[in-house]
Amino acid sequence: MKGYKGDIVYAPLPGRLETLEDGYIFVGDDGLVKGVFPVIPEKYAGADIISYSGRLIMPAFADLHLHASQLPNRGLGYDEDFATWLSQYTYPAEHRYDDPEVAGRINARLIDELWQNGITRAVIMSSTSFTATSDLIGQFVKSGLGAYIGKMNSDYGAFGEPNESTKTSEKETLRLVELFGGMRGKVQYILSPEFIPCCSDEMLTFLGNLAKERGLPVQSHLAESPGDVEMVSKRCPADRDYASAYRRFGLFGQTPTVMAHCLYLTEEELHMMKQLRVYAAHCPHSNLNMPSGRHLPVKKLLEMGVPVGLGSDVAGGHTLSVISNMVAALQISKQLALDSPTLRPLTTAEVFYTATRGGGSFFGKVGSFEQSFAFDALVIDDSPLDDFTRRSVAQRLERFIYCGDSRHITQRYCGGVPVSKPS
Amino acid sequence: MKGYKGDIVYAPLPGRLETLEDGYIFVGDDGLVKGVFPVIPEKYAGADIISYSGRLIMPAFADLHLHASQLPNRGLGYDEDFATWLSQYTYPAEHRYDDPEVAGRINARLIDELWQNGITRAVIMSSTSFTATSDLIGQFVKSGLGAYIGKMNSDYGAFGEPNESTKTSEKETLRLVELFGGMRGKVQYILSPEFIPCCSDEMLTFLGNLAKERGLPVQSHLAESPGDVEMVSKRCPADRDYASAYRRFGLFGQTPTVMAHCLYLTEEELHMMKQLRVYAAHCPHSNLNMPSGRHLPVKKLLEMGVPVGLGSDVAGGHTLSVISNMVAALQISKQLALDSPTLRPLTTAEVFYTATRGGGSFFGKVGSFEQSFAFDALVIDDSPLDDFTRRSVAQRLERFIYCGDSRHITQRYCGGVPVSKPS
Numbered sequence: 001m002k003g004y005k006g007d008i009v010y011a012p013l014p015g016r017l018e019t020l021e022d023g024y025i026f027v028g029d030d031g032l033v034k035g036v037f038p039v040i041p042e043k044y045a046g047a048d049i050i051s052y053s054g055r056l057i058m059p060a061f062a063d064l065h066l067h068a069s070q071l072p073n074r075g076l077g078y079d080e081d082f083a084t085w086l087s088q089y090t091y092p093a094e095h096r097y098d099d100p101e102v103a104g105r106i107n108a109r110l111i112d113e114l115w116q117n118g119i120t121r122a123v124i125m126s127s128t129s130f131t132a133t134s135d136l137i138g139q140f141v142k143s144g145l146g147a148y149i150g151k152m153n154s155d156y157g158a159f160g161e162p163n164e165s166t167k168t169s170e171k172e173t174l175r176l177v178e179l180f181g182g183m184r185g186k187v188q189y190i191l192s193p194e195f196i197p198c199c200s201d202e203m204l205t206f207l208g209n210l211a212k213e214r215g216l217p218v219q220s221h222l223a224e225s226p227g228d229v230e231m232v233s234k235r236c237p238a239d240r241d242y243a244s245a246y247r248r249f250g251l252f253g254q255t256p257t258v259m260a261h262c263l264y265l266t267e268e269e270l271h272m273m274k275q276l277r278v279y280a281a282h283c284p285h286s287n288l289n290m291p292s293g294r295h296l297p298v299k300k301l302l303e304m305g306v307p308v309g310l311g312s313d314v315a316g317g318h319t320l321s322v323i324s325n326m327v328a329a330l331q332i333s334k335q336l337a338l339d340s341p342t343l344r345p346l347t348t349a350e351v352f353y354t355a356t357r358g359g360g361s362f363f364g365k366v367g368s369f370e371q372s373f374a375f376d377a378l379v380i381d382d383s384p385l386d387d388f389t390r391r392s393v394a395q396r397l398e399r400f401i402y403c404g405d406s407r408h409i410t411q412r413y414c415g416g417v418p419v420s421k422p423s
Numbered sequence: 424m425k426g427y428k429g430d431i432v433y434a435p436l437p438g439r440l441e442t443l444e445d446g447y448i449f450v451g452d453d454g455l456v457k458g459v460f461p462v463i464p465e466k467y468a469g470a471d472i473i474s475y476s477g478r479l480i481m482p483a484f485a486d487l488h489l490h491a492s493q494l495p496n497r498g499l500g501y502d503e504d505f506a507t508w509l510s511q512y513t514y515p516a517e518h519r520y521d522d523p524e525v526a527g528r529i530n531a532r533l534i535d536e537l538w539q540n541g542i543t544r545a546v547i548m549s550s551t552s553f554t555a556t557s558d559l560i561g562q563f564v565k566s567g568l569g570a571y572i573g574k575m576n577s578d579y580g581a582f583g584e585p586n587e588s589t590k591t592s593e594k595e596t597l598r599l600v601e602l603f604g605g606m607r608g609k610v611q612y613i614l615s616p617e618f619i620p621c622c623s624d625e626m627l628t629f630l631g632n633l634a635k636e637r638g639l640p641v642q643s644h645l646a647e648s649p650g651d652v653e654m655v656s657k658r659c660p661a662d663r664d665y666a667s668a669y670r671r672f673g674l675f676g677q678t679p680t681v682m683a684h685c686l687y688l689t690e691e692e693l694h695m696m697k698q699l700r701v702y703a704a705h706c707p708h709s710n711l712n713m714p715s716g717r718h719l720p721v722k723k724l725l726e727m728g729v730p731v732g733l734g735s736d737v738a739g740g741h742t743l744s745v746i747s748n749m750v751a752a753l754q755i756s757k758q759l760a761l762d763s764p765t766l767r768p769l770t771t772a773e774v775f776y777t778a779t780r781g782g783g784s785f786f787g788k789v790g791s792f793e794q795s796f797a798f799d800a801l802v803i804d805d806s807p808l809d810d811f812t813r814r815s816v817a818q819r820l821e822r823f824i825y826c827g828d829s830r831h832i833t834q835r836y837c838g839g840v841p842v843s844k845p846s
Contacts (some may be wrong), residue, residue, distance in 0.1 A: 072810030075825030076818055079770045105811060288754035292759055318825040335758065338714055347502045387495030388528060388605035395499055402498030402741035405828065
């Protein structure tokens, strides 16, 4: 049993901020939160107390969507049209990542930067490479951070030649599932079809069956642009919509599922996501850079009860910084509300929820300091942001989101364990 | 004479990027650029060479609009409606800044953070306080950085009580102009009516006359929201538009003028700005946070020839980071282009131009490495952003804009002089 003393903030519900100045969080030897208290309760009188007095203690962040192979492409080629960006940046990076030595270095940097940014849980689409994916899983296990990682399946040539053959893709995926599919700890395997336009029916069927047989989670992309909605509607004319096509293949909520973007969805699709507990990974910076659009009404999703978290979508997004993506999410929601009088903008507390408990819950009881949640936490020294005025914990949280950076994160915990710099 | 060796990049025209890997910039003892060369020219063979090999050398940034008194409010209260934000955050900060001791500390931090962010020239609306404004000017002169600074005039109660009486405002402004109005170096006085709704006709007339008599530059706000356009149209029914009202008072291009925001302008107003060389200070993060709107078509202004630079508008904007505002400007322009098929998005080279030569030219020949421009420069060590691939100077610039931060700026020059950390 350990107690952590500091200025505590977490969001148990969308928009509901719990704050406690100079309070205590007690964490059992199992790494789970026992409770948050204003003073040390008698039953924990003998526990070690680690003091972070004057610092913020908040749940660590979850990143629900990123492409490991694309890490080197951050901040490059965003003036180009989508086709040029793919051919000049995306695919070359994908090929370089096939080299195990290159992949090893990129994977190490990715883990290091996730750590820097206070991301203790991530959903990662590695690339089509078997070797790079294995390496990434291995490095993650050593790091102490959590991630669901999968080899991307992409055997259908929607944009030219397919990235891999159906046979190789299936064989390598099966091998990875044999190696890692039984892991049930902080690092797990996740099935990762690129998206319907880049996967054959055979592949989607194979993955849907595998998900069901092995109880494996699924990640993919959904409705990032009007173009891909159109492609799916042509590929799958019998399905009511994009989401229904995934569902037919067993890739939409039959096992835990997260879908990136979700920008161009119908009301019916949103209701399906709610009903089937399919997560939307909102990727604000990517949506602005590409630009895919500002159409995801996150506030409405939260109010409807659709599970939603944030994604960096590196390298559509240029940064792993969750707080930068939080600011972009707030700004997008304000633009949406300016355009649509029926929509209201997100609040800081709501976007904080999506970055912590919203996304974190994809990994189980993660992202909050409620009882029996994994103690995934950040300690923030926000004294450099001090403005010579006494501020509440809620105000300091908002200020950290807008003005902070990784330098202000002084400690990270994942599952109750302090995590040191990976490299 | 000194030579600086490195990977040089600057934008002499909107969208035109000049790059030279491993080149030289020669700077005279007068602090002015003599030229950019691929090898050392014979005539400069004896000059000292300072090597920044492998680093980027680029023009330093200009910030055309910020409120010194509001520095402490960055990242606070952005969920609130505008009226609450003013009453709970803006005005209390304004009052605290009246205390000379508080103002001294805020001014010191402002200068330090401008330095950190590579901003060597800024247009600053201090506050209504005479003392705080004098202090800021004094501290700036010591810093070695450049700024046009003015006491805000705000004697008309558009939102409740006026901030100051007409008499006091005039008296204090005259006194400041006596003290500092003759300065013609890097630090100068700028007349600073808050905006028409918060200034009496007497005040506007007084300032217009003063501008003309003393040849002083002018800063104010223009068309930040439909609400203020409406207020001005009621206050000044005889004027064709907002810009014409300023012009009638002698505050629109009669002397060098910069107007913040410029979101809701007519074609006629844009043409007036072009014709009268009135600068638009585009404040992207502020426009998104408040939210004022995404309506400024910067690309169109550049193509028309309206002078345009970037502004942080702290604390409507949450950051002094020019590169963060550059990313927001690019993202806004992409949203605008999605909405309006006649508009095209900004390019990296164009937004880089606005942040350097675009805004810099308000201060004279500043913001470029063309001959006879002041050597205002940043040295960027972008090696931590390296992606294991050889990249061009233009690509490295884009990557620094999206992924860099103040940590990558290793040296700042203003007017040929290296500037060390102010505090």
